[in-house]
Amino acid sequence: MRADILTIFPGFFRGPLEHGITRRACEMGLATIEVHDLREFTHDKHRTVDDRPFGGGEGMVLKPEPLFECLESLGLAPREERIAGRAKQSVILLSAQGQRFTQKVAAELAALDRIVLICGRYEGVDERVADFLADRELSIGDYVLSGGEMAAAVVIEAVTRLLPGALGNEASARQESFTAQAEKKKIEGADSTCGSGGLLDYPHYTRPAEFVGMNVPEVLLSGNHEEIRRWRHQRALEKTLRNRPDLLDGAQLSDEDNKLLAAIRERWAAQAESPD
């Protein structure tokens, strides 16, 4: 896969690209990532990339010309070919107004030959970029960032680790078995957050078994694998109910799971009545 990043802060990407899985994927030749400085596609003395909004209002808007010119220089397939899927390429505008970037989108992008990530800045990007240049507009979540750079780094990492060969053999086998499981069970949006069955992952512990008075749950030291499996499933249920109750709607729950959830809710209600 080749990825191009269009930004006014090219230096931002030194960190993310020089570490971890992204660096490894580049070294292994699985990914080639190029960062383009939008100021190099300006022609005035001040290398202007932004301007005041038509119609008035706060802040500045990223000008279209440097973005169009930079994209032109990349030699992509025509936009219609990309949108129709005949060219395995996608030009993506990262903006707070975009569709949500999910694990499903990450998998779609990982299947392409080429992605281009356009990082917005200031109050926004001239809308002609979304309308005529980009193929899709993505946001990484409902919080305010100052620009698309952090989001681009997130997209790069999530996509890179899905490229065949990017993870070690063991990790990629685990990932594949998980994806297959999720597909078989038709779990919508089963992803990083979800372990098997569309729940959050169960808690993990490692040595020491006792750490300044905090103990690892006894059952994990017992060697009883059936009991460990049941304990993990229960704790996954409990954690999902506490932190992501929204996931329970799409999860695969047995009658026993539903009983367990009811019991947990009752326990919490009782605890709320007598808080000590």
Ligand code: 9D3
């Ligand atoms: C509501 C007025 N503005 C908030 C002060 C809107 C706004 C403009 C520009 C909000 C964010 C931004 C800059 N953000 C991005 O470019 C961005 C982003 C984000 O803010 N959240 C999640 N994903 C992304 S991807 C790009």
